[in-house]
Amino acid sequence: MTAWDAIVIGAGPAGIGGGSVLAENGARVLVVDEAPGPGGQIWRGIETVPDSRALLLGPDYLAGKAEAARLRASGAHLAFETSVWRAEPDGTVWLRDNEGIRQEQARHLLIATGAMERPVPRPGWTLPGVTTIGGLQILLKREGLLPDGELVLIGTGPLFYLYAAQCLAAGKRDLTLLDTAANGALFAALPSLPAALTGRGPAYLAKGLKLLWKLRRAGIRFHACPQDLRIERDADGLRVRFRRNGALHSLYASHVGLHEGVIPETHMVRSMGCHMDWSREGAAFHPRRDNRLQSSIERVFVAGDAGGIGGATVALLEGRLAALSILEELGRSVDPLLRETTRRTRRAHLSARPLLDALYRPQDALLSPADEVVACRCEEVTCGEIRAALMADSAGPNQVKAFLRCGMGPCQGRTCGMTLTSLAAASRNLTMEEAGYLTVRPPLRPVTLGEIADLY
Amino acid sequence: MFEGRAIPFRPGQSLAGALMAAGVVHFRRTPVSGSERGPWCLMGICYECLLRVDGSDNQRACMTAARPGMKTERQDGARLDAAGEQA
Structure with a gap:
């Protein structure tokens, strides 16, 4: 060969x-x-x-x-x-x-x-009818498909606003946005602003501001900083419950999209x-x-x-x-010149990135969900079970995997890996690097034993 | 066809897209607790949208193109092996 x-x-x-x-x-x-x-x-x-x-x-x-x-x-x-x-x-x-x-x-x-997409372990995120916003956008790009009925989008980040704006452009009006960006994010992001105004940064920022302006002008229902978010299901469909400024809210939804960056x-x-x-x-x-x-x-x-x-x-x-x-x-x-100009253009396109990263940082609550929340969707292991295993054996992600099967399902830990590391880091006061990550081994996609046998 | 019901689709549409457009969100039950699941990532990563397609289990509906005459069913629990036993 x-x-x-x-x-x-x-x-x-x-x-x-x-x-x-x-x-x-x-x-x-x-x-x-x-x-x-x-x-x-x-x-x-x-x-x-x-x-x-x-x-x-x-x-x-x-x-x-x-x-x-x-x-x-x-x-x-x-x-x-x-x-x-x-x-x-x-x-x-x-x-x-x-x-x-x-x-x-x-x-x-x-x-x-x-x-x-960054995994978004929240109460109710495994219910049918709840998908990632990236997934919803794939349906729109590939198949021209928008979810029917009341759509509630929960999250933050460029894709969150972009998809909302694309829904609007496609004529969807039964849309509610719950913006989870942290209250102090704007302030925390300010130091990154000067750099973001260099290179191609302004073009990225202008695009973002235009998006936000469009959404605002369209008068879509919008709630900032929802607390204690949970998704439940009743006879009518999905129900999104959250607290804001002390008041409890409950929204009906036939479909819910979640997104917290990529x-x-x-x-x-x-x-x-x-x-x-x-x-x-x-x-x-x-x-x-x-x-x-x-x-x-x-x-x-x-x-x-x-x-x-x-x-x-x-x-x-x-x-x-x-x-x-x-x-x-x-x-x-x-051609060294070609390489140099390509490098320079790349840097120019990255100038707004630190600002975006700071604006849309995932909230701590997302990295450390409540005990009841399912962390590993495949094997249905909750954050509480993981915390207990971490406490009992001062173990790392790979020991937890062996004890609880967390990360052993068909997605192979793609969906729970980050949660596992952040729970391990939090419970033992380690950095994310120190806490470690699930060992990843092939096959990276499921293959059947029959297919392997056919090789020999 | 899904569970004996005819599902319309356009060329280029995935099984997941066609079913969601027809109002189907419950694709399977988990092997662990039997809870209902449907598509989550729609990009082939999460394996939540597994269906039985023409008798073959564990097919990702989001990565499988819809074709005329396809027979799809909910996958309840783990896949069936060649002898029809739950693996």
């Missing part, structure tokens, strides 16, 4: 940027994604979207069209509807598609697995043994990268939101930068 020069894992903006530049410069490159086409979550369905829906989703979404076309034209080999269930530091990648499983070999890996999807880099650091600003773990975007493992590069949240443009640029690093290692000449 001949080895690829590079395998790019993920075909969102970072994978598209990396795959295009690699292939255009003559590298043999394979780009893999689970979706039926390029785009990732941010440009979900970009090749098939009807014009009417694209208009509603806005210019940032439409920008993906040209990039997806560039990837198609680049000569990169594309494998869609294909999962990577194992990637090894030596460049071995195990794939699964509807034909079964197979193995590919690469000299370099470019991990572009993107972001996932964090890097780090399962793959963790499983490979890449060194991880806790980012205070991003309130998430990031893989350590050098200025060439190489992880702590040689020839394994990480680009885009998988390395730290920066958004679509930053991801696209990082994909290209990582591709330049790989081309250099392949012995191809790389």
Whole structure:
């Protein structure tokens, strides 16, 4: 089997940027994604979207069209509807598609697995009819679908406001927003304001303010700083209960969306043994990268939101930068000026990020939910059970996993991992790094024993 | 078809999208406590939207394209193995 020069894992903006530049410069490159086409979550369905829906989703979404076309034209080999269930530091990648499983070999890996939504363990978050707002937006992008009936959106962060504005643009009026951003967030964010006014920061801020202005002008029902939020279900549907300024509120909803920002999807880099650091600003773990975007493992590069949240443009640029690093290692000449301007543009696009991080920091209550709240959705383990296990055995996340099966279900700890670490940190007064994280092992996606047996 | 009921869909729609558009949010019962669940992340990460599709269990409805003639059912509990026993 001949080895690829590079395998790019993920075909969102970072994978598209990396795959295009690699292939255009003559590298043999394979780009893999689970979706039926390029785009990732941010440009979900970009090749098939009807014009009417694209208009509603806005210019940032439409920008993906040209990039997806560039990837198609680049000569990169594309494998869609294909999962990577194992990637090894030596460049071995195990794939699964509807034909079964197979193995590919690469000299370099470019991990572009993107972001996932920060888990939002709240009372009632497992009820049917409660979904992530990112998920609701995927339905809108991919299928033009808006939930029917009364919709209550709970959370904070750019995506929270963006989705609300997209609902408005699509004509949805039975919409209530519960904004969970902390009271003092604006004040805490002020020191980051000067930096945010440099580079491309003002464009990001203007976009955000325009969104907020649109929502305000439309006069949507809006409640700030709800306390003691819980979602319940009665005969009529879902009911959102919360306290605000001492008064109790109860809202009927046929659908509830939750969102508290996004964090890097780090399962793959963790499983490979890449060194991880806790980012205070991003309130998430990031893989350590050098200025060439190489992880702590040689020839394994990480680009885009998988390395730290920066958004679509930053991801696209990082994909290209990582591709330049790989081309250099392949012995191809790389234009230093191109690299320098790409780096500079990337920095300019990141200038508002510290401000956004400070504005939309997850509240402590979210990192340390009440005992009754389910932390591990798969195995139905509550925060109380986890706290008891942590107390009894002064154990870490991996011991709790062995005792309670927390993190052993099909999502493999993607949904409970952060909660587990923050509970461990809180109960034993440790930093997030000290508290540690669930050990991630392949298969990263479920495969059947039969499929593995077919290999031999 | 879902639980014997015909579900309309458009080309390119996922099973999860088609079912939610038809008002279905309860997709399965958990193996642990039997509680009702439906789609959560809609991007293939959480495995909450598992259905039995054409007799095959553990299919992620959010990552599976809807096709004519597909037979889908709620998945109650763990998947069934080849002998029809709960795994």
